[in-house]
Amino acid sequence: MEKALKIVMATMVCSVVTLSGCSSSVKEGASATNQPTSSSAITNSGSTLSPYKITLVYPGSAPKDLALVQAEMSKYLTEKINATIELKPIEWGSWDDKTNLMKISNEPFDLMFTASWYYYPRDAAKGQYLELDDLMSKYGKEIPGILGPDFIKGSRIGGKLMALPTNKEFGQGFGFLLNKNLVDKYKFDTNGIKSMDELEAMFKTIKDKEPGVTPIISSKFSKIWQAANYDGIVAGLSVPRGSKEIKLVDTLEDPTIIDFYKRMNQWYKSGWFDKDVLTSDIDQAMNMIKAGKGFAVASSLKPGKDKEMSLTSGTEVVQIETAKPFTTTGDAQGAMLGISRTSKDPARTMMFLNLLYTDAKLLNLLDWGMEGKHYVKKSDSIIDYPPGMKADTQTYPNPGGWMFGNQFNSYLFANEDANKWKLFKEFNDRSERSILLGFSFNQEPVKSELASIANVETEFKSLYTGAVDAEKTMAKWKEKRAAAGFDRVKAEVEKQLKEWAASQK
Template identity: 40%
Template sequence: MKKIVTIMLVIILTLSMTACGKKVDTKESNAPSGQSNEQTKDSGTEGEELEHVTIKLTYPGSPQKDEVMVEEAINEYLKDKINASIDLDPIEWSAYLEKTNLMMATGDELDMLFTASWYEYYTNVSKKAFVPLNDLIDTYAPKTKELLHPALFEGPKVNNELYALPTNKEIASARGLFFRKDLVDKYNFDISKIKSMDDFEPILEPMLEVIKENEPGIYPYYCNGMGLPQFNNLNDAVGSTLGVYNPRTGKIEYGEEQPEHMAMLKLAYKWNNKGYINEDAITAQESVPNMFATYMNYKPGKDAEMSTQLGVELIGIPIGKIKTTTEDVTGSMIAISRTSKNPERCMMFLELLNTDKFLNNLLNFGIEDVHYVKVKENVIDFPEGVTAQTSRYYPSSQWMFQNQFLNYLRVQEAEDKWEQFKAFNEAAEQSPLLGFSFDSSSVKSEIAACKNVGDEFSTSLAVGVMEPEEGVKKYLEKVKANGSEKIIAEKQRQVDEFLANKK
């Protein structure tokens, strides 16, 4: 009788242990037929016992009609990888910051979320909203750590700790002008002569006048909340709100006081009064096809990407220098929220996004033969009769979702696009402040007050709605009354300390 009881207890205990966990063997590929094992290599979790969890990926963008279908395909694939399901949670760009900030402030459960230096990354780090990632990366994303360029891995660190994982893409930036090719060809414009912002008034402006006079319904120069001053890339951003580093003087300065910046503001004001700029420039969020010229950050292949998205062919040209700054390497990242119950599983997922070609492209482009068709092994197109505008799954967010070098190429894109990216990175001039991050903790209240002032003035000045000299004068008076001098002094102190330690 004792032997029978013992045997029964062993059986019960064995069954109990089997039910409690799932053994994850990531060496077995369960990609659809036709996918190679190389595309589904393990994420470093072989042999671990993992309970099933659902983790949410929150990012700015429009919800897709076939989002649930793609989620189901991703989750079926992840089951034998990390035994997790993904809940895709896109939030419209216009509402993203407000909603995610509110969720973090109220302690709502978040898992992974998009962040960037221009999207309050450092502010949220100071609020302790994100999980420190150094140990998580070492344990659950060793392959990602190997493949990231050192600048990408070091740039976002705060006090030697990483709080978000950057997208593996270009590590440099240039300002760019983008034109509709059909209109450039129609009027035989020579856009190659536009090399710097000094060429805008004598060369670009006459083109805008031709478009205004001859192309009704076309915006000569389209602004979507940014405007012309973005071309003043002589300075390096230092944190958010105000105060830029001028490498020519070694000082933190008000960018608005610099002659190059004022020249752009005056030109924007002139163009607005001439009717070259769209009337909704302050509130517009995205580019539109019925434009002649617009500003965007430049990188190789950007014109082809935007041509697909807008449905019209664009030509892009870089303006000014190619630079690598901390802002560039922190321009697209995914953080893990402090409220996440599964930070380890989040990092396992990010490791897969960086190393698993099938998963990366499934998230970015959807399901083969449903949302895209393969033209070549690494080149895809929309199915017959489908465009970017009619596709049921085309988030166009490849630059957000980790390793871009795994992405398929669209038929419109150069097949050597990723080689062009590498050459672009190598040609960049490195900022003296690369790796610097501003600790805003001692001036948080001043930054908040000055940000409110900036919201009142910056966009109106940038798109030429506000008279620049009077507008800048009022802006500077208001920010100085709200503690900007204290912010400038603190930024200067930290920059001087950083540069002294770097020598």
């Protein structure tokens, strides 16, 4: 996973307030001091708390029945923690402008979606989010047991827990999505981890026996392969997967990756890639597979990814693995909720977060809406559309359950694998943890050099397609990268890694 977000380390700015008199209620702006320490006790005595409205900001479109679901959630939350909820979805295209304005203007709100790929390191370092360890120990006691120590470790920035991750897949799988019709026709074995030799045998069969079918669409496999074999930090500086000690390598010098790109050059010469290999993406690939003109596209994987893509694309694909799952800091921080520094009641907000991880009724209200109106139950955990409703007529489509709380408590749709969450847990258990889990690089000291290095990379993207000589291209890339300030970046990475490693002892 790419780790190219800018981090600016700054001091957390918090207002310190105190409780008045001997009141046991958590008032707006109050600290967690002298409040009940058991979150379960709190939710059983919500009437002792002062009313409070929690504002949840997340990316997405506002559905027709947002107000109805919001009212139902508020009714339930009032019983639990004497709170109501304001759901505040913001269109993806408007997210940056609107949320930046909220932050700059110090607009009060409580929770905001964030991620390693969506400004978490930058915003956490700027003090946008509150530190959560103390709040969680008092008002979210069930959360650590649900997430586990590795998930929480990987969610920290500079040792501080500034947001809580969704409990979902904890790692990334790697492989290909394949045209199921052709897999069945040639009886390709999709079980187990596929070696490069086994992949090549499949692609050669398609090239030789299926005129008009492109064996591989897109250059995505280069990125997928690299993510499966290295925990990348920045500018090609990485630690190889399986390392028992923190030893930095430059991927433009590593013999393993040089051999890989030589192999990609052979794939290219064999005519296995599509003509738009540099720019084609997953959507183009699925369209070609649907039209019977494509066989495979590389993809990050999770349990049921093939079924998910089959449903959304309208054509059947199956998945094969090229490596076992791998967990990096970026995977731990893939979807999170942070408590804003402008929250008037961080304690109540943490109580709400605790419920998102522990209370299936609340989570499914947020994920799916109201039973009978937005879905009907087929069993305790399986749902479907009500009679007369379809995907394109639903009035409360799922806003993105992967963004909230404990996904393992979310209902499954009738067309999903009933064992999905069991398979996810098995996936998480077998995912190998990177030795760098929990390390986040602060780019601020070398941000200008990194900008120059990123510009250099754009000149050499043809390497990912296999269309060029690997050694010659990588040598030229290294030369230009050096002139852009690579040595200074490397020195900064080594410095921060050394400091982080010392803090882990």
